[in-house]
Amino acid sequence: MTQSGFSFPIIRSAGLNGMLVTFADALSEPSNRATLAFCEAVKTRAWPGVQEVSTSLASVFLRFESEVLRHDALKDLLWALLDEQDWQQAALPAGRRLWRVPTVFGTELAPQLAEAADAAGMTEAQAIESLGSARVRVLTIGFAPGQPYLGPLGEEWNLPRQTELTPQVPIGALVLAISQFVLFATTAPTGWRHVGQTGFRGFQLGADDPIALRPGDEMIFTPVSRSDYDRYCLADSHFGGASREEIPA
């Protein structure tokens, strides 16, 4: 079912020199899988005139030089590529990593866990059990450098954004809304609920790899005590004790 009545996928122009291939108008695992796989396929084709390929939750965006590659010609290339396989069933890109991130849920470090648990109809302990065992995917990176949208979480976490903005959450804040987490890579205001706190810095200028995560990576936010969290952060000021392993292709 779709909200808009479109038959997906759809291809639409974006601005003067952009094209957007959209796989769904609601987030789902298959539509995000299609997005990641199709993005990789477009990059591999390296069509002359294409300057940039990126993904959002359920779309692939291409920026291109319309003097080199005309809009109609690019649409033809994209439709032909779409027809090559069922992208919702495609294999995820190779080279993905699984990150396990020590996380304090609730306490004064993450003051909105109780309120989120309440909205989801759970006790705090149940919420920590649910959120702390979820294995989520980096659906897209956006808003700020290195900042991941993670999910999808179960339908019980489909909570609306707050109407009021939280003026500021710190770097490493794990916030929740609409069945997704965002792991803040910067200090910013947000309309999402602050349920966990990590020592993970998704963007660290000057590091060998300033942006740690890639779309398709997976993350588990392992509940730890405040004292363990402090110890992890002291020992590892970049990732707060997070571990990383390759996901076999």
Next chain:
Amino acid sequence: MSALKTLRIGPLASIQDQGRPGQLQQGVSCSGAADLLALAEGAALLRQSADLAALEMAGIGGLFEATGSVRIALTGAPMQASLDGEPLAWNASHQMQAGQKLEIGAARNGVYGYLHLGGGIDSEVLLGARSAHLMSGLGKPIAVGDLLPCGPDRTREVGLGLLAEDRFRGGALRIVEGFQADLFDAETRARFANTAFKRGSRANRMGVEMVSEGAGFAAAGQLNILSEVILPGDVQMTGDGKPFVLLREAQTTGGYPRVGTVLPCDLSKVAQAQAGTDLHFTWVTLEEGLAIQAKHDAMVKALPSHCKPLLRDPAMMQDLLSYQLVGGVISAQADPFETGDNT
């Protein structure tokens, strides 16, 4: 290498260049100078690459002392400028010697003025560009005592002037329909183009608020659309249907619906509009938009050939000053797209 030392500076002055295109997948905003045309003009006046960095000054300039011989150019929002007390023409290149002081005052029209150095500002490259992007922790506002170091300058020519396109007084913004345009009904889209807007009080390098009389421009299903890629120029409607034109420093994704995208060549006009300036939107087709942008790109390419020696006669200098600084009187009459050989 020569440098300018900052003795006094307005708030929110920062080093800017063409920004960081190509890193959307990492969540990195393109960002860069608010008025890209001003970067191109400065580069043309100094006979150097438009990829070099310049100092962007928001509303007010500062006081700078040269540590050595430095070529400079002044572009963008016209500001009062003087070198050791002698008035300097705006939209022009000049020579500074060691110890000389450059004073730049408040903007007379527009918002963002630019100070260019021969060889560009050779500051640290951060994620592929020298542009400050404060929200991302890239760079800092320029502060008193900061040095603006010059890169290698291989040219000596100064004393050139340019009749700059007047984009400091608002007017029409040409816009193409976006991929979410159909979230707005035809009546709303038509009304949008028939509405007289003023630039609102909320504006920064990320986006500019547009205010108007009457009803807002709400989309259907506004609050539950999926976050999607943001392009510079996108016109986003907030919950109450108020338009914001997003600029190059906007975040890379957003969940508010967007009715369309202002052409890149009209974004300088948005960024340079002071609060209260009249603006309105004109729908163009994709084909029309591409043709308009191509004409603009050709004009920018031809800028170096339009830089002419400033007249040195003091009487003429006064004339030139008023002509340049009062601004717009000439260029508002002429079509700047028609003045050049578009080769």
